[in-house]
Structure formats: C-alpha cells, structure tokens
Amino acid sequence: MVDYHASNSQASSGGPAIYMDPREQENDWDRDLLLDPAWEKQQRKTFTAWCNSHLRKAGTQIENIEEDFRDGLKLMLLLEVISGERLPKPERGKMRVHKINNVNKALDYIAGKGVKLVSIGAEEIVDGNAKMTLGMIWTIILRFAIQDISVEETSAKEGLLLWCQRKTAPYKNVNVQNFHISWKDGLAFNALIHRHRPELIDYDKLRKDDPLTNLNNAFEVAEKYLDIPKMMDAEDIVGTLRPDEKAIMTYVSCFYHAFSGAQKAETAANRICKVLAVNQENEHLMEDYEKLASDLLDWIRRTIPWLENRAPEKTMAEMQQKLEDFRGYRRVHKPPKVQEKCQLEINFNTLQTKLRLSNRPAFMPSEGRMVSDINGSWHNLEGAEKGYEEWMLNEIRRLERLDHLAEKFRQKATIHESWTDGKEAMLTQKDYETASLSEVKALLRKHEAFESDLAAHQDRVEQIAAIAQELNELDYYDSPSVNARCQKICEQWDALGSLTQSRRESLERTEKQLESIDELYLEYAKRAAPFNNWMEGAMEDLQDMFIVHNIEEIQGLITAHEQFKSTLPEANKEREAIQAIQAEVQKIAQYNGIKLSGGNPYTTITPKTIDNKWDKVEQLVPQRDQALQEELAKQQSNDHLRRKFATQANIVGPWIQTKMEEIGRISIEMNGTLEDQLVNLREYEQSIIEYKPNIDQLEGDHQLIQEALIFDNKYTAYTMEHLRVGWEQLLTTIARTINEIENQILTRDAKGISQEQLHEYRTSFNHFDKALDFLLGDAEFARIMGIVDPNNSGVVTFQAFIDFMSRETTDTDTADQVIASFKILAADKNFIMAEELRRELPPDQAEYCIARMAPYSGPDAKPGALDYMSFSTALYGESDL
Secondary structure (H helix, E strand, O other), X not given: OOOOOHHHHHHHOOOOOEOOOHHHHHHHHHHHHOOOHHHHHHHHHHHHHHXXXXXXXXXXXXXXXXXXXXXXXXXXXXXXXXXXXXXXXXOOOOOHHHHHHHHHHHHHHHHHOOEOOOOOOHHHHHOOOHXXXXXXXXXXXXXXXXXOOEEOOEEXXXXXXXXXXXXXXXXXXXXXXOOOHHHOOOHHHHHHHHHHOHHHOOHHHOOOOOHHHHHHHHHHHHHHHOOOOOOOOHHHHHOOOOOOHHHHHHHHHHHHHHOHHHHHHHHHHHHHXXXXXXXXXXXXXXXXXXXXXXXXXXXXXXXHHHHHOOOOOOOXXXXXXXXXXXXXXXXXXXXXXXXXXHHHHHHHHHHHHHHXXXXXXXXXXXXXXXXXXXXXXXXXXXXXXXXHHHHHHHHHHHHHHHHHHHHHHHHHHHHHHHHHOOHHHHHHOOHHHOOOHHHHHHHHHHHHHHHHHHHHOHHHHHHHHHHHHHHHHOOOOOHHHHHHHHHHHHHHHHHHHHHHHHHHHHHHHHHOOOOOOOHHHHHHHHHHHHHHHHHHHHHHHHHOOOOOOOHHHHHHHHHHHHHHHHOHHHHHHHHHHHHHHHHHHHHHHHHOOOOOOOOOOOOOOOHHHHHHHHHHHHHHHHHHHHXXXXXXXXXXXXXXXXXXXXXXXXHHHHHHHHHHHHHHHHHHHOOOOHHHHHHHHHHHHHHHHOOHHHHHHHHHHHHHHHHOOOOOOOOOOOOHHHHHHHHHHHHHHHHHHHHHHHHHHHHHHHHOOOHHHHHHHHHHHHOXXXXXXXHOOHHHHHHHHHHHOOOOOOOOOHHHHHHHHHHHHOOOOOHHHHHHHHHHHOOOOOOEEHHHHHHHOOHHHHHHHHHHOOEOOOOOOOOOEEOHHHHHHHHHOHHHO
C-alpha cells in the first residue's frame, strides 16, 4: 500500500517521490484497516465522483469503485485522462492474467511518476479488495491533484491548507485549521466560493447553526456553476463526529483547481505585497536616518559656538572652571555623539544595500544631511574643539603670568613706598640753618649717603614701571589701580629727585663755612650705606617670588642661590669691617675724652641696624633653601607625571597604529567564510574594546598633568588629542568593517552568491578601477560608476562591487513585474479600483497603495479608478523603465 500521508512532507520540500518509512506506512495501513465505516462510505462516494469527473471526458464512468477497476482498462484510461499521456496498449483478454497485466501497467506508470507503492499489488485490485483500491485511488489523487499545489513556501497538503486559510481569512465564523472538523458547518465551502464568485452566494444570510443548509448550498452551487460534481452528502458530514480527511481534501482540491485562474491574481498580490513591504521598511529607515542626522547636526551646530567663544575670564579660577567644563564635554557629552555618528554611517550603508538588493533607487538624503555633510560638520567641530582647548591653556598661562606679575608689582611697590615714607619731610627740613660746622658737614655727608641710597633705588622704580607696563600689555583686569599706584610712585620719585637736588645745594653752600668733619663717621656712613642697601637687596631677593615650569629652571635658581651663599663669608668680613670703624670711633673718643652725643651724624644706619639686617639675611637663607627644595620636589613630581604619561602614550599610540594597519590588512585579505570573518572581526572588536581601560588610564594621567599646569612633555610626541582621535577612528573603522561583512552576508543570501564567487569578486575588486579604465569607453565607464557609486562620493565599496557583479543574474522584482502583477489584479484594465485592492491585499498594504496612488486619467477612466502604473514607476525610479 502507498502511504498517502507521507506525500505531504515530500511535496513540501520539493521532492518528486511520495514515500515514507515502511514502519510508518505499516502503522498508517493498520489505521486504514480500522477505518470508520462512515469514513469508508465518504471515501467511496468522493473518490468515485472524482474519478467520474475525469472519465466523463473520455465518454465513460464507473459505478462501483472496486469492481469497475478490476480489469485495469478504466484504471489505465483514468491515468491517461488526468496525465494527458499515453500508457502502453492494454490487453483485451478476459482472463485473470490479462487483468493483472493491465493493472500492473497502471501501477508501473504510477511508480514511474515517483510514487513508491508499498503492499499494493495487481492481484488485490483484480480481486476487488476495497481497502487496497481506495488506497490506490487516494495515491493517484495525491500525485495528480494535490502534490503540485504550491502557495508561498509550502506545497501539497500544507500548501492547500494555507490557500484555504488565506482565502477564508476575511470571513466571520470561519477558521480553517484542518481538513475535517473545520468543514463540518459548511461555511468554509461557501466562503471559498464567495471569495472567487461573490455573485453566486449571499454569504451574510448563512447561519453557523444550520450546517445542512450551508453544505447543500455550497455543493449545489459548485455543481451547477463551477462544474464540480457533488462528491459528498451533507448528511454524512454532519452525522460524522470527524469527517474523513482524504474525502474533504479531494473535494477541496477540486475547488482549488476550479479557481486556478484566480490563483494568478493571488500570485500577483503576493508580489505586490512583497514589494510594498520592502518599500515601507525602506521609508522607515530613511525617516530614521533623516531624524538621526538632523539631531546630530543640531547638536554640532549648538556646540560649535560654545567652542568658538573666546571671551576671556578675569581670574585663574574662572578659566580653570571653563577647562573643567570642557573636560566634562570630552568625557560625558561627546562620546555618545561619536557612537551616533558611527551608527548613522552604518545605517546609511545598510539602507543603501537593502535598496540595491530590492532594485530600488539609491537613497539621497535631504540637502545638508549627506554623510559627507555630517563628516564636514564633525570636522568643523573637532577644529573648534582643538582651538578651544589651546586657547584656554594659553589663557591660563597668561593669567598665571599676570597673577605672578601683579603680586611682584605689589611687593616691590610696598617696599618702595615703605622706603620713601618720610623722605620728603626729611629733605624739606631746615636743620642745617642752626647747625654747627661739623653738624653741617655731617648733614652733607648724610645727604650724600641718601643720594647713594636714592640712586640704588632707581632700579626698583624702573622695575615697578616695567612690570606695570607689562601688565597693561597683557590686558590685566585690574590695570587701572596698578597704573594709578605706579603713577603715584613715579611722581613721588620725581619729587624726591628735585628735593634731593635742592637740599644738596643748600648744604654745599653751608659746607664752606664748616671745617670739622669726623672722617671715621664719614667712612662708616659711606661703607654702611651700600652694605645696608646690599642687605636690603639680598632680603628682597631672598623673599622674591619665583615661578618655574621644569627641573632645569628650578635647578638654575638653586645654582644661583648657592652662588649667593658663597658670597656671604666675604659680606660678613665687610660687616665686621664696618663694625670695626664704629668700634674705632668709640675707642678714639674714649682715648681723647670726647663725649659723644647722639649717633653718627652722617647716617641713620646704626651698627644694631646692620646686625639686625644681617641676622634677617641669615634667617632668610635657609627659608629660601626650603622654598627652592620644595619647588624642586614639585618639578620632580611633575617630571614623574610627564614620564608616566609618556610611557603609556608611547605604548598606546603605536598599538592604535598597529591595529589600524591590521584592520586594513584584514579588510583586504578576508580569509574563510563571511560568517567566520564576522566572528573573527567581532572577537577582534571585543579585544579592542577591552583595551579601553588603557585609554581611560591615559585620560586620568592627562588630567593630572593639566591640573598640575604642565604644558609640555619632552618624553613623547603623542598628545592626548592625537590619541583620542586615533582611538575614535579605530572604533569607527572596525565597526565599518563589520558592517561591510554583514552587508556582504545580506547580499550573498539575497542573491545566492557562493563563497568561491565572493573570493573571485574580492580578487576582481582589487583591479576593478584599472580594468574599467583599460577596457571601457568614457560613456560605459560613466554608466557603471553611476551604478556602483550612486552618491558620487568618489569611492567604490566592495559591497557596491558585489551588487554590480551579481545584479544581472539575480531574480529581483522590477517595475515591469509589479505593473504586470497589478494588471492581473485589475483583470487586464489599465486602472484598479480601491475595492479590488482591499479584496486582494492585506488591509495595511491595501490602504498603503490607495493613499499613494493618483487617480487614473486615461481615456477609459471611471470614478474611483486608481493609476497603478505611475505608482509602480515611482517605486523603482524613472531610470528602470
């Protein structure tokens, strides 16, 4: 016996033979041996009617299915009618051997069609075995009426079931899930007829609770108008708990073949649905690209003015806050935008690939939203970003310099103002008018000492003026107060000069009348004044602020300080010599009985003053030592930061360069299958991502360097900016390479390209431009470049090259095919009505077409007619037609 259940799975997979494992066949046979008598009755009636529907074409029929096929003659005739082929000439004898030979010819013909018969022999048919005869007829029905049914990706039984489900889906109370219970109420039969011939049945008047009326109505209409003989009795179906599946399938297959003409319309509808689905998906992708591009460009447009704002701040704290805001932008705000930009390019490439695969025109973003526009804006952003950081660092250096100069100005101005305090009163007094000769001479010498001191202070005044001038040139925010104070000092200095000159003239007039002079006091005064000035200068230098940026500078200060300390013993000798002069005065006065009143008449610098200042110098020396050593430690720490950053940067920089070169080689070599390449690339990408902590560590080291106000690094040529850009380019490049492989897989699967063809394409691609230039003329070259580079970017990708090489042999939908499909749905009219679209297409795709189709304006136009030709042309672009 043949297994007619196994045929379904074989047919659905495209195999020609109807075959099943013998054990399963035996189980099926055993089940058939136990057929419900009602089922056997249904099969007899249905199979007999089916055979007669074909035998009538030859002018004959059968009455009893197991008796009339026993001699094999009508069995051979049935096979010739349904196949259209000639069988071997039958034997006309009446003997049993003649009958067996005829049946064997029929069975051999069936086996020749790929049907493997198991347990069915000619003897059983000749003997009138009802079970065997029904099994044989069912095998014939499966092979010639059901096996070749194909709907979408399914065939045979599953294909027939899917066809029934799709045709009856819009009808209430109909839910076809099988070929037995689903047909008992008769609504499914009526729905099939109404779907194809709505004028024959008033479906809305049918009731689910009246199955006999429903079934009889469908059977009578089918027999009267569709030439489908009545193959079952309504009472048998309603009276059976589970109608026979084979009988129902046989009957339903007749409906399928009766409506085969409508099947063309369904095929056309399927093609249109497929095209519309692709177009809808592409429109969504285009909208997503436009929104993402607009958002990214808006962010760039908002960010660039902030980065181009060069309004300086007045203080270091304000500028450092600006720098901290910029670091937050680099760490928090920009990285997601880098990912968005990369994803935007990937989405754009994927969309173009899908458009090429569906034979659609290339996507041209709206003006200003091209990938090149985004790259241009991004380039402007990075240019503004780089300039902004450099400007802030220069401003911080300038403000640091200004703060240092301002503090230095205040220190020197305070020292000078302290020195000048009371000097005008001293220079304007008339004490020499009542003084003795010695006193006058003392006053003159004292004035000479003052002039010496005044001259020594000239450098300080010039330094104060120079610092004020530099603060003005550097646009110091508090320049007005600095200028006012400097002006006051200069004016006072000029006044002191005039007063000094006037007093000298007065004293010199008086000096002629005074003879006595104390040489020792004079010598003391002359030596004490410069020494005292030297000590004041030393104290000023020891307390002078300093600013350095590297170890060499601080070491230079330390060396200078050591040189200063080496002069202290000689200075101490000078101090002792000056003090010895004062001791000699005391000795002479004591020896000569001279009573000294007051101090040295030629100077206010007392020995105690010199000792006090000397003690102060000795105290300041170790303090200066400590300050210099602390600064040395600071510069050593800064140098450590430089070395630490440089060590890591000198590893990360070459690593990034090596990875970029490796990706370049990988994209060219591409060994193994595309899936292997994709797995390897993703593992490679993961290894790159796992390197991210090294970048983060470098960012941390770089922040420490900036917080320490370190502006140079002689240990490396890599800057943090260069490494950031390289890292971002590395991530973008590997993402693009992975996207290229994904698109190649998409292209390969869509177009059926083998791995060997891909290798050949890769080899050809490496010489593509040279081959085009050598073999083709300008016009053909321009045409091909228009295909492989639709956006005129000047770059041909491997993906575009694959599309070009395989498009001529790929079965893709075209505008002509879509127009032909619509023409089938429109029953050969040049227009289509909205109700026709709603009847043949799913609701969402039907409304999609109706909303986009223009009214038809041809000579045979009618109200509500839609122009499907223009709509199809628009889907593919004018160039395809």
